[in-house]
Amino acid sequence: MSRGSIRTLMLGDAQAARVVPPSGFTAQLTLFVSGAMAFLAVFALALSLSAGRLADRWAEELARSATLRINAPADQRSAQTDAALKILTQTPGIASARALTDEEQTALLTPWFGADLNLDDLPVPQLIEVIEADPGYDAAGLRLRLAAEVPGAVLDDHTRWRRPLVDAAQSLRRLGWFAIALIGGATAAMITLAANAALSANAQVIEVLRLVGARDRYIAQAFVRRFTLRALVGASVGVAFGLAGVMALPEASQEGGFLTGLGFQGLSWLFPLLIPLLGAMVAFAATWSAAHRTLKELT
Amino acid sequence: MIELENVGYSYGGGELLSDVSVQLIPGSFHFLTGPSGSGKSTLLKLCYGALTPTAGRARAFEADLRDLNRDQMAMLRRRIGVVHQDCRFLDHLPLADNIALPLTVSGHDASQEGSDLKELMQWVGLSERAHALPPELSGGERQRAALARAVIMSPDVILADEPTGNVDWEMSQRLLQLLVELNRMGKTILIASHDLALIRAAKSQVSVRVLRISDRRLQLAGADL
Numbered sequence: 001m002s003r004g005s006i007r008t009l010m011l012g013d014a015q016a017a018r019v020v021p022p023s024g025f026t027a028q029l030t031l032f033v034s035g036a037m038a039f040l041a042v043f044a045l046a047l048s049l050s051a052g053r054l055a056d057r058w059a060e061e062l063a064r065s066a067t068l069r070i071n072a073p074a075d076q077r078s079a080q081t082d083a084a085l086k087i088l089t090q091t092p093g094i095a096s097a098r099a100l101t102d103e104e105q106t107a108l109l110t111p112w113f114g115a116d117l118n119l120d121d122l123p124v125p126q127l128i129e130v131i132e133a134d135p136g137y138d139a140a141g142l143r144l145r146l147a148a149e150v151p152g153a154v155l156d157d158h159t160r161w162r163r164p165l166v167d168a169a170q171s172l173r174r175l176g177w178f179a180i181a182l183i184g185g186a187t188a189a190m191i192t193l194a195a196n197a198a199l200s201a202n203a204q205v206i207e208v209l210r211l212v213g214a215r216d217r218y219i220a221q222a223f224v225r226r227f228t229l230r231a232l233v234g235a236s237v238g239v240a241f242g243l244a245g246v247m248a249l250p251e252a253s254q255e256g257g258f259l260t261g262l263g264f265q266g267l268s269w270l271f272p273l274l275i276p277l278l279g280a281m282v283a284f285a286a287t288w289s290a291a292h293r294t295l296k297e298l299t
Numbered sequence: 300m301i302e303l304e305n306v307g308y309s310y311g312g313g314e315l316l317s318d319v320s321v322q323l324i325p326g327s328f329h330f331l332t333g334p335s336g337s338g339k340s341t342l343l344k345l346c347y348g349a350l351t352p353t354a355g356r357a358r359a360f361e362a363d364l365r366d367l368n369r370d371q372m373a374m375l376r377r378r379i380g381v382v383h384q385d386c387r388f389l390d391h392l393p394l395a396d397n398i399a400l401p402l403t404v405s406g407h408d409a410s411q412e413g414s415d416l417k418e419l420m421q422w423v424g425l426s427e428r429a430h431a432l433p434p435e436l437s438g439g440e441r442q443r444a445a446l447a448r449a450v451i452m453s454p455d456v457i458l459a460d461e462p463t464g465n466v467d468w469e470m471s472q473r474l475l476q477l478l479v480e481l482n483r484m485g486k487t488i489l490i491a492s493h494d495l496a497l498i499r500a501a502k503s504q505v506s507v508r509v510l511r512i513s514d515r516r517l518q519l520a521g522a523d524l
Contacts, residue, residue, distance in 0.1 A: 018392065018396075019389060019392070019400070019403070019404070021389070021390070021391040022391070204387060205389055207387065208387050208388065208389055208400070209400075209404060210373070210376070211349075211376065211381060211383065211387075212376065212377075212400050212401040212404055212448065213373050213374070213375075213376035213377035213401055213404060213405055213452070214373060214404035214405075215369070215370050215373040215404075216369055216370070216373070217370075218404055295369075296369075
């Protein structure tokens with residue numbers, strides 16, 4: 001496909017388009033299916049992008065922090081906390097370590113125990129927030145040292161429960177891209193079927209055109225142009241509806257968690273605008289190959 | 300111009316034509332006659348490459364038709380005007396567009412050659428019908444329109460398959476007149492027809508050679524016509 005013929009196609013050879021009789025009903029079906037596919041593609045795209053964002057955010061946030069828990073009898077707690085903090089400051093790869101204040105710990109427990117909680121009544125372990133430097137620390141080595149010097153300390157570096165979450169988000173992203181690929185393939189199949197139907201319905205037209213000296217390229221162009229424009233228009237409408245649907249979804253919020261993050265952010269709002277172009281390209285390729293297959297069988 | 304050399308054509312096991320040799324020289328006027336089903340249409344199709352001979356060679360404008368690719372074949376069709384037996388048109392386009400179709404598909408701007416088109420339509424007597432759709436035309440009008448479409452690219456050769464098939468005597472005379480005029484302009488004409496009266500009428504105006512298909516072979520008919 002040369003650039004010239006694409007330009008001819010887009011500028012439009014009105015004469016070439018006219019030689020094929022207009023087709024009312026099937027044209028609307030093509031429009032409808034391209035629109036529906038584009039609509040679905042918008043949501044698949046939103047899913048992939050959101051899942052991607054989620055995976056990145058979780059990986060980023062959780063990778064950088066760890067928690068040290070001091071389970072010690074009340075009288076030793078403060079001493080062990082100081083010992084642990086001392087060890088942590090000496091450990092290479094740790095940017096900072098800070099014992100949470102009683103107020104912070106109360107705040108963390110409030111959702112479970114209510115606001116009027118008195119920490120002194122409970123054997124609550126002391127938490128130490130550890131912020132990792134880049135490069136990070138040696139978790140195994142730190143554990144060994146803590147076990148020797150601060151018997152009540154438990155290091156929780158979050159990898160244990162971070163990994164399955166990030167994996168889940170990443171499979172969700174893959175699933176989204178796979179759905180987009182399927183939608184593209186289904187669109188190509190549908191356009192091929194429609195183009196084949198149009199080509200056989202117009203067998204006589206094609207025969208007349210060959211008889212008067214039309215080249216294959218000219219005949220194919222009439223069909224290709226028609227289906228490409230239909231896919232472009234149908235997909236544009238579908239994307240418009242899809243975007244409206246995504247905008248109607250609730251905003252991302254702390255309470256809603258992951259589900260409400262579905263949608264586009266910033267520049268990613270531009271991605272769905274590529275869907276009609278991709279749809280038109282798929283239609284172009286599908287019709288072009290269908291037309292050439294059909295024409296090759298004729299004299 | 301067009302040359303068949305020991306051409307044979309068979310399909311489905313049966314042989315329709317065998318050992319056909321004929322040469323259409325520029326400016327000649329040939330009739331091709333023979334009973335129905337004897338292979339007149341097939342012979343014409345072999346001449347413009349719609350069918351490929353199963354034996355022998357078909358050549359047009361010094362090129363073996365077998366060697367032409369699809370685009371070259373399309374170019375060849377622009378130099379050979381064909382009046383099809385059932386003169387097919389694009390039924391959704393008005394007559395003027397149908398007649399101008401060879402110009403359109405070869406990338407000419409049909410509107411620029413509007414005066415030629417008008418002249419041509421006048422010549423075949425269809426000026427009044429320019430905006431009619433093909434299904435609205437009578438048999439004779441369709442035949443004349445097919446002839447106009449066949450000559451609009453000013454081809455060197457005109458092949459006509461039963462051009463007077465479904466028209467009355469007066470109309471067939473008129474069509475013949477058009478073909479004779481084209482021949483006088485130097486075009487090579489080959490008409491397949493079993494209308495002997497038409498052939499006689501032509502003989503009185505131009506020098507005509509009559510080819511007859513008989514028993515799968517092509518013979519030059521004698522003076523008996």
